[in-house]
Amino acid sequence: MKKILLLTIALCISISGYAQETGSVLIKNGTVMTITDGNKADTDVLIEDGVITDIGKDLSAPRGVKTVDASGKYVMPGIIDAHSHIAAVDVNEWTNPVTAEVSMEESIDPTDINIYWALAGGVTSIHLMHGSANVIGGQNETLKLRYGSNMDGMRFEGAPRTIKFALGENPTRVHGQGFDVKPRTRMGVEQVIRDHFDAALDYRRNRQEYLDAKKAYENGNLDTPPVPVAKNERLEVLVDIIEGEVWVHTHSYRADEIVMLMRVFNDYGIENFTFQHANEAFKVAPELKKNNAYTSVFADWWAYKFEVYYSTAYNASILNANGVRNSINSDSGELIRHLNHEAAKAVHYGGTSKQDALKMITINPAMQLGIDDKVGSIEEGKHGDVAIWDGHPLSIYSIAEKTFVDGKKYFDRSEDKDDMRLEADAETDFDEGRSRWYNENGRQNNTCLRGAEIRFTKQGMKLNQSRN
């Protein structure tokens, strides 16, 4: 009987193709930061086959399960970054103001060293986003940082589909200024979205009528074959958005454009959406709350372009005080290394409680990505995605020591080597180096406009297709 069971399991694994390696571990005597149920001192967490099965005192390890002593340490859910471009191959399909048909699902680089560096900062999941060059960009992919697995192995199974929208300067600059293609203004941005939603609704009706008629013809209930309505992947995805199957994450900055999009979404019955960056979200916090909108913001980035000049680092605290569910993201290969301290800035600017600050990098981003039933807190039945810190994670003196995904250890500071690359690059010369000091504000790494930067040349404007 046991053999049959094992065989069945093996068969399931080979069919699904990428069932993940899971692990089991008993983490003893730590301060467990459950996020949803307060902090529990001197408490054990048992993870079996990737799932948290018990939280309590004096648990004993089942046979074969290793024990990790966390006395004097903090056990925290893995940090979730709701806005990332690490582990990306390409970021921007910028050739059209609307590219809903493209997806990051085939644009994942599982060997990116930034994955390991993020694990070393206690991060276990990221929202790998398409860029912000177009009004309706490509679909995003939610990943688990299973460093060492392949592209399929990185996927967060069961996460809802999401898509990137972008308002304001980026799409108007790339398309309106760069190519003389609508939109050049925020007025145009609204109409591009409405035009395409309208087209999607027409398409849904026409396509359905065609399919019904085709069926009727095939069944002999119709004498003449109907005129075909071809399948259109771009419009299919837009229909999925209207039907609530694809959640929208919108790159946005100004208060007026945030309100505009909520008006549009209300008109089309779209309910599940997050405003990304949203530097001026604090100005319309009551409206965001009323519309059950989520926000995912920087802790303190501002002034790098005009639409973020009227920003405040108190954004997260104002949103939180107004009841808006907010997360703090990185959008950067650098900030993702210390999102815990980015969250601590919500305490610094505006006195958000430590508990709420921690939610902004755990359960809140999990809700925004639709994975809060699986991760984002330490609860029985949730995934074994946790990190052990040598002190309170919001303190600058605390260091992540171990990071587990599905109960499997992917980072251990005590076993950390210098070169943690998966594939050694023969072309990498030891003496190669980058001089970056004077540009160092994090914006150049893995940013939203990667692959679509506009250059001004003597011949006019050009799109720069360099990697950064």
Place this chain on the structure above:
Amino acid sequence: MKYFKSLLTTCLLVFVIGMNVEAQITEKAEYGKFAITNATIHTVSNGVIENGVVLIDGEKIVHVGQNAKITADYQRIDATGKHIYPGFMDAGTQLGLQEIGAVAVTNDQAELGNLNPHVRAFTAINPSSVSIPVTRVNGVTHVVSLPVSGLISGKSTLIDLYGYSPDSMAVSANAGLHLNWPSAQKGGWWDDRSDKKIKEQYEKRLKTLNDLWSKAEFYHKMMSAYEKNPENKSKPDGNKKMQAMREVITGKIPVIISVDAKKDILNAIEWTKEHPDARFILAGVQDGWRVAEEIAEAGLPCLVSTLYTPERDYDNYQRPYQNPGKLHEAGVKVAIATGGVENVRNAPYHAGYAATYGLGKEEALKAITLNSAEIFGVDDKLGSIEKGKQANLFISDGDPFEPMNHIEQVFIRGYKIPMISRHTQLYDEYLNRGAKSNN
């Protein structure tokens, strides 16, 4: 009568509230005599004083210690349970030179031309930059702002962050000459130049630098001879670039060499040895930990940050955090320089990372205060809480390296600074957006 009384109270209340609203918009710095009492004073130069008093009179600190006679003319600030630190200094920024990154007309840090020793950051500092109050309310009171383009970018300026003109803010109008060290190696995976080409370009740029230097030496000799004896000679033609180099080659102001990679650092060290009369500082120095001994032996101080990704994909993830600690361990004097503009306010966290990863709290505190002051030769005025020094300090509710803690009051040059910036003003306006009721 009762009615009259309550009317009076209401009037008074309205008046007071009205004043407060006005105060928030136009609040000015205060200047005079201040007594900060009952504080834990982190002097940096003389350890920590518990339950201490700092007296400020005008621009200067006039007393630091546990006991003080406080006369009635001092405004008292009770700092029970609070901490006092010297104002922090970021030794490498573009603050005041750039307002909005993507708006080119607001960027003044990169002049055209390859050799610009006469170009001065001091000239272009915008005292009204919105980023300046944003920075100083986080405890950063001083910055070095520097130009960035070409081989020789120009002269950087050391300013404090309170004032209505660059002149009133300047500690050293010309703090150093900024040199982008010519690299002798690939810039990254995208750099497809051949080894031969890289070597040629390096040698060409080095020659440009050396030519400028030797011309400047000749010019200095010629000018000095004339200046010694102006009656007997006709005045040589002036040259602004050469004139600007004179204070550099004679060591009056240092050359700040921006350099990151190991090979380039070693080349730069060799080059500095050819100029014993000049003074040099290394900046950036991301590979510093690889050649810490060599840098220490050359006696070169380093301006470094911590919050960046490792120089190379195959470097350990902690190297940027450990770099200041490893340099210090080898005997190098380090100071924090973020390279930032609008977020120079994060300089304390760069120091915090250095502290956590090997430098230790005490040395990290020096790296963001006294070390910078010493490196730029202004430690007679800045860098520590001592009697006779300028009153540049702040009061905090805890360790300022902790992002969770708060800076409560900042003093710059004796001025008690309003703790207001665009960021706090937007907070005050939008936290509760509803209008005030009129009844």
